[in-house]
Amino acid sequence: MSDIVISAKDLGLTFQTGDGPIHALKDVNLDVRQGDFVSFIGPSGCGKTTFLRVMADLEQPTAGTITVNGTSPEEARRARAYGYVFQAAGLYPWRTIGGNIRLPLEIMGYSRDEQARRTADVLELVELGGFEKKYPWQLSGGMQQRASIARALAFDADLLLMDEPFGALDEIVRDHLNEQLLKLWDRTGKTICFVTHSIPEAVYLSTRIVVMSPRPGRIADVIESPLPRERPLDIRDSREFIEIAHRVRDGLRAGHGDD
Amino acid sequence: MRNVLPILTIVLAILAIWYASAIALNAPWAYDKAKRANIELSATDLVRDTWSQKKPKLPVPHQVASEIWDTTGAMVLSGRGFSKRSxxxxxxxxxxxxxxxxxxxxxxxxxxxxxxxxxxxxxxxxxxxxxxxxxxxxxxxxxxxxxxxxxxxxxxxxxxxxxxxxxxxxxxxxxxxxxxxxxxxxxxxxxxxxxxxxxxxxxxxxxxxxxxxxxxxxxxxxxxxxxxxxxxxxxxxxxxxxxxxxxxxxxxxxxxxxxxxxxxxxxxxxxxxxxxxxxxxxxxxxxxxx
Amino acid sequence: MGWLLGAVAAWLIGWQINSRLARRPLSRATAFAGPVIFGLTVILIWECLVRGLDISPVLLPPPSQIIQTFGASLPLLWRDFVQTVVKGALTGYVLGCSAAVLLAVAIDRFPFLKRGLLPVGSFMAALPIIGLAPILVMWFGFDWQSKAAVVVVMVFFPMLVNTVEGLSDTGAMQRDLMRTYAAGYWKTLFKLRLPAAMPFIFNGLKIATTLALIGAIVAEFFGSPTKGMGFRISISVGQLAMDLVWAEIVVAAIAGSAFYGAIALLEKTLTFWHPSQRGRM
The missing domain is CATH 1.10.3720.10 (MetI-like)
Known part of the structure; x- marks a missing residue:
């Protein structure tokens, strides 16, 4: 059981709004195993981001239970058990790349030497060595997003939560970052939960693909990927890849049924 | 830098309007004085007078500038830079x-x-x-x-x-x-x-x-x-x-x-x-x- | 002693109610009740402190006395209000703002002049223009005309800068669209650029409301007939009739908020489409 990182049981979240309640999540059941790369895919309003935010203790569920590393999300957050990557890089313009990566380390009270060592390590990991003294606005969008991933990796949490981290980037940069992310995942053995709305991205990256559908937000299908861990970019032309992509698309269509 | 010329133009325009208004506003007093002294004012006399009255309705920029100089720079030079009149x-x-x-x-x-x-x-x-x-x-x-x-x-x-x-x-x-x-x-x-x-x-x-x-x-x-x-x-x-x-x-x-x-x-x-x-x-x- | 305890009690009770309110979800009622309760609490504390500490009414009259004076001198306050706000401030406001908008529209056709006028205008807007008051009082006499003139000069530059900026706010795409319709200068001005400039113009108009009242009141400190809010304030201060000064300040506060509120209301009805207004429909 100890290799279950995230476990959601009958999870539900209802927002009360002026136009009545909105069921962002309803009866969600899912286990994420250690070392999994799980993608959440679905149309907007299907609750995929909300689910990720519940894992991160940024939203409170209104029904069911969820555990992260066997504890409540809040305890996991206080234990700094996960790194979170947002859709925008969100780097502070008044700090250098190195300063931005040190930010969480300062907050968590690491020693200066430790901060320097870890910053150098993660910059190397995302192939940004030598950019430590640069400011975010001197870097391209793709490099900024890599720096923000490095920032999430810096404090060495075993779990990485990523909310459409490459959504704002163009296709070519995105391909490159996907490739790098896979390598990083393979090397570090981290567990990654990844929200996306791109079918090829989900299929290319994941060991499991969670297809979600809206109104109420729920899980429509969970697809185990038969693809090997080693995935060159041209795997996307293979028959298996296209088959999985088909299944994801079918799942999305089924969930959409009425519109 | 490309704004320098337009700004200069505007500033010059303001100065020109200022000098012209001074003539218009101060003229009645100049005519008044001239009438009492029984002098006929020529155009140049009028301009000269309106730009140098002691208590004009509207003093011209150079009058103000010289007053400011008299009460700042000149007083500093004479060593009274911080007197109550400066x-x-x-x-x-x-x-x-x-x-x-x-x-x-x-x-x-x-x-x-x-x-x-x-x-x-x-x-x-x-x-x-x-x-x-x-x-x-x-x-x-x-x-x-x-x-x-x-x-x-x-x-x-x-x-x-x-x-x-x-x-x-x-x-x-x-x-x-x-x-x-x-x-x-x-x-x-x-x-x-x-x-x-x-x-x-x-x-x-x-x-x-x-x-x-x-x-x-x-x-x-x-x-x-x-x-x-x-x-x-x-x-x-x-x-x-x-x-x-x-x-x-x-x-x-x-x-x-x-x-x-x-x-x-x-x-x-x-x-x-x-x-x-x-x-x-x-x-x-x-x-x-x- | 009792009054002082009253002050402490008023503070505790007012704060209790408001922290309770603050914990409830924000609604129209709480957003209205909160500041009102805070205001009442402050007035109560003021009253209690003045009485409890025996503060001379020459220094700080209690609110009850201010209200009494206010009620007793309504005709006087009304006369001052008409003199300062209606004649001085409003006249100057209308003249100054329309002159600024007209000049902005005129200058807008000449990019060269615009590039010069904008920095000079913003520079002037930051200067203590109120200092012109003694000069304008000399030129236009003691009555409201000189106050209106001060107001004209004070509101002119902020208004000019805002309008010029607003007129340049339309995107290239929207202007190209107008070109594809073969719309001429005036059509483009009235159909696209003036409406697009409205949020900026209203921003200027709102800033100008406060400036207009400041100008009209302060100009009276430099000389006025025997009526007007600034005149009353400086005279009453000299006679140590602080209750009347406070009554005038209350009038100024009400006039200022009402003036601003009226412009804000107008803005809301005219620029409902602007992002800054949308949430508040």
């Missing part, structure tokens, strides 16, 4: 009240803004009043503050500084509340995922993010401070300061003196706003926000 002295009086009040107003305004951002009760109760106070001509209380503080034995610099403080306080509160709230939801969530404390979020995120707003309100605040100090000098019976020079000038019809005090005040305002603008440029550039 504009440097009066500017200093007004400037010190302005700066003291401005500093107090900025500190207090920032503190109140922090309170409003971090305390929901204060936000609910105080913030609407701060916003409303922006629409109220609070300068109206200036004479009262001066007299009341005089009555309890506080006089000189402090009462004027209080008015300056009061006037610069509200723009700073409004700007800083906006600034401290300027980090977006994502940045605040990010701090939460790192389990950052309220103090860490304040020093590392909210305060740096508020800098553009702080500087914008400092510029408004210092201009308001100066107006406060000048108006604060009116009810004390024209003792010292640029406001006192304005009032004394208006008592005795010394238009040249009024204009020189006015232009000095304008220069002082421009200087102070300019210095803040410079600090703003340097700071924001180094912070990557400009």
């Amino acid at each position: 504009l440097i002295y009066h500017s200093w009086v007004t400037f010190s009240a302005t700066i003291l009040g401005f500093a107090l107003g900025t500190v207090l305004g920032t503190l109140l803004a922090v309170g409003i951002v971090y305390n929901r009760t204060m936000d609910l109760s105080v913030m609407p009043w701060v916003i409303t106070s922006q629409t109220v001509p609070i300068i109206a209380i200036a004479p009262m503050i001066i007299v009341v503080l005089n009555a309890v034995g506080i006089s000189g610099l402090l009462p004027k500084a209080m008015i300056s403080m009061y006037l610069s306080f509200f723009p700073v509160v409004v700007g800083m509340v906006k600034g401290l709230r300027s980090p977006d939801a994502m940045q605040l969530d990010q701090m939460r995922t790192w389990n950052a404390s309220a103090a860490q979020t304040f020093w590392r995120l909210r305060l740096p993010s508020s800098m553009p707003y702080l500087f914008a309100s400092l510029k408004v605040g210092i201009a308001a401070s100066l107006v406060g100090a000048i108006v604060g000098e009116l009810p004390t019976g024209a003792v010292a300061g640029l406001g006192a020079r304005l009032l004394a000038g208006s008592y005795y019809g010394q238009t040249v003196q009024i204009w020189s005090a006015l232009l000095t005040a304008a220069a002082l305002a421009a200087l102070m706003v300019g210095v803040i603008g410079l600090i703003q440029r340097v700071t924001l550039k180094r912070m990557g926000m400009a």
Whole structure:
């Protein structure tokens, strides 16, 4: 059981709004195993981001239970058990790349030497060595997003939560970052939960693909990927890849049924 | 740099209008004098007279400039740079009240803004009043503050500084509340995922993010401070300061003196706003926000 | 002693109610009640402190006395209000703002002049223009005309800068669209650029409301007939009739907020489409 990182049981979240309640999540059941790369895919309003935010203790569920590393999300957050990557890089313009990566380390009270060592390590990991003294606005969008991933990796949490981290980037940069992310995942053995709305991205990256559908937000299908861990970019032309992509698309269509 | 020529054009146009208006406004008095002296005024005589009257309705720029020089540079050269008749002295009086009040107003305004951002009760109760106070001509209380503080034995610099403080306080509160709230939801969530404390979020995120707003309100605040100090000098019976020079000038019809005090005040305002603008440029550039 | 305890009690009770309110979800009612309760609390504390500490009414009259004076001198306050706000401030406001908008529209056709006028205008807007008051009082006499003139000069530059900026706010795409319709200068001005400039113009108009009242009141400190709010304030301060000064300040506060509120209301109805207004429909 100890290799279950995230476990959601009958999870539900209802927002009360002026136009009545909105069921962002309803009866969600899912286990994420250690070392999994799980993608959440679905149309907007299907609750995929909300689910990720519940894992991160940024939203409170209104029904069911969820555990992260066997504890409540809040305890996991206080234990700094996960790194979170947002859709925008969100780097502070008044700090250098190195300063931005040190930010969480300062907050968590690491020693200066430790901060320097870890910053150098993660910059190397995302192939940004030598950019430590640069400011975010001197870097391209793709490099900024890599720096923000490095920032999430810096404090060495075993779990990485990523909310459409490459959504704002163009296709070519995105391909490159996907490739790098896979390598990083393979090397570090981290567990990654990844929200996306791109079918090829989900299929290319994941060991499991969670297809979600809206109104109420729920899980429509969970697809185990038969693809090997080693995935060159041209795997996307293979028959298996296209088959999985088909299944994801079918799942999305089924969930959409009425519109 | 490409704006230099257009600005020069506008400034020259203003100067031309100024000289022309001086002729028009001062002409009746010139004709009056000429009539009494039984002289026929030629056009050049008229221009010469209207541009050099002792108590003109509108003094021309070079008259004002020479008055300013006489009461500043010339007095410095003769070693009386800080005498009570020098504009440097009066500017200093007004400037010190302005700066003291401005500093107090900025500190207090920032503190109140922090309170409003971090305390929901204060936000609910105080913030609407701060916003409303922006629409109220609070300068109206200036004479009262001066007299009341005089009555309890506080006089000189402090009462004027209080008015300056009061006037610069509200723009700073409004700007800083906006600034401290300027980090977006994502940045605040990010701090939460790192389990950052309220103090860490304040020093590392909210305060740096508020800098553009702080500087914008400092510029408004210092201009308001100066107006406060000048108006604060009116009810004390024209003792010292640029406001006192304005009032004394208006008592005795010394238009040249009024204009020189006015232009000095304008220069002082421009200087102070300019210095803040410079600090703003340097700071924001180094912070990557400009 | 009793009064002082009353002050403490008023503080505690007012704060209790408001912190309770603050914990409830924000609604129209709480957003209205919060500041009102805070205001009442401050007035109560003021009253109690003045009485409890025996502060001379020459320094700080209690609110009850201010209200009494206010009620007793309504005709006087009304006369001052008409003199300062209606004649001085409003006249100057209308003249100054329309002159600024007209000049902005005129200058807008000449990019060269615009590039010069904008920096000069922003520079002038930061200067203590109120200092012109003694000069304008000399030119236009003691009555409201000189006050209106001060107001004209004070509101002119902020208004000019805002309008010029607003007129340049339309995107290149929107202007190209107008070109594809073969719309001429005037059509483009009235159909696209003036509406697009409205939020900026209203921003200027709102700033100008406060400036207008400041100008009209302060100009009276430099000389006025025997009526007007600034005149009353400086005279009453001299006679140590602080209750009347406070009554005038109350009038100034009400006039200022009402003036601003009226412009804000107008803005809301005219620029409902602007992002800054949308949430508040």
